[in-house]
Amino acid sequence: MIRFDTVSKNYPNGTTAVDELSLELAEGGITVLVGPSGCGKTTTLRMINRMVEPTAGTVSLRGQDIREIRAPELRRGIGYVIQHAGLFPHRTILDNIATVPLLLGWNRRKAQARAAELLELVGLPSEMGKRYPNQLSGGQQQRVGVARALGADPPVLLMDEPFSAVDPIVRAELQAEFIRLQKELHKTIVFVTHDIDEAIKLGDNIAVFRTGGRLAQFDTPERLLAHPADEFVAGFVGQDRGIRRLSFVKAAEVPLRDGPVLPATTPVARARAAGEPWVLVVDDERRPLGWAAEAELPENGTLADASLTRLGHTFSLVGDSARAALDSALLSPSRLAVGVDTDGAVVGVADAYELSAATAAADRAEAEAAGDKSAGAEAAWDKSAGAEEEAGGKADTGSAGGGEG
């Protein structure tokens, strides 16, 4: 829906801020522009609402060249959020949020009602509406900035490092809130950050820029982690991308085995006969109680008499990722991750090596999906070839009226 067609921006001082950028941003999704300082992210963002005009190329919105839309009209449909929120210091929070509705000619009562609604939407209590920006924390001001950008319910939202100026804990809260909000609102969002972790967390698609305003890769977070286009992207994504990739694999997809899991009522002799260095002791509903070391089992009695070592943590097969499973393995005294169902009952165990097979499985699924697509395309091609044969000499006439139109 937002399309860059060989767009460049050169400044008179000779700087090329953006260099022949071609990019198509999906409607209703979050596209993150990420890259080192000065690589042209903000310039790219501002070319969407005509705060910066390209030197060459075309930016279009829903198929229309944005140069054909008057800037004020264009910006009415595009919310804009910046670092430090940029609130008007002498206006109350409600008045700040009501800015755009008032500019659009809404009456004061309606604009204030909308502002109150938005205040609630971004998770702030209504009594804050009467305060002034300096009476709010940085994180709260940033929420107000988002509420203000949503004032006229614009389909597009541009966000330039909106969460960079707050501490990491508040930042994580704002990110989580932002994900929740987007699930509700389905805006087309373009989000600038220099933080690859933020990009991976928030983006449906990520455009990685290199210095000189050149696009290095445009891909989903999963593909960026699994298949960086070159050394620059691999370096930018970071050395732990293999581990981070596990965040995109569902825990339900990791291969588990039954493992050394025994109820507390099991006689010690039987536990010893299992021949495992560690045994996971469970209650009569298979909920884990702790690990028993084979070397430290009592002479006789049952596993209920054994001293147990704490689990570290389990991972849930519903909701957790393979990364949580790997963490469970690394923190476990037995080096085995323990997978549980929604009731907390043990489903199975796996070590780190076995868990790493999850990414191999993801690779296979991806390759199969790609294979299916090309197989599908081949089948479609065969079909149309068949149709042409059936239609005999009329095939040419038939295709002339077809095509994309």
Ligand SMILES: Nc1ncnc2c1ncn2[C@@H]1O[C@H](COP(=O)(O)OP(=O)(O)OP(=O)(O)O)[C@@H](O)[C@H]1O
């Ligand atoms: N008005 C201007 N005149 C000249 N050069 C400019 C101007 N605005 C930006 N630039 C240059 O264009 C390049 C891209 O700038 P831009 O602000 O788009 O980068 P960025 O990726 O957003 O950087 P940061 O992460 O540091 O904000 C930089 O080299 C910058 O110095």
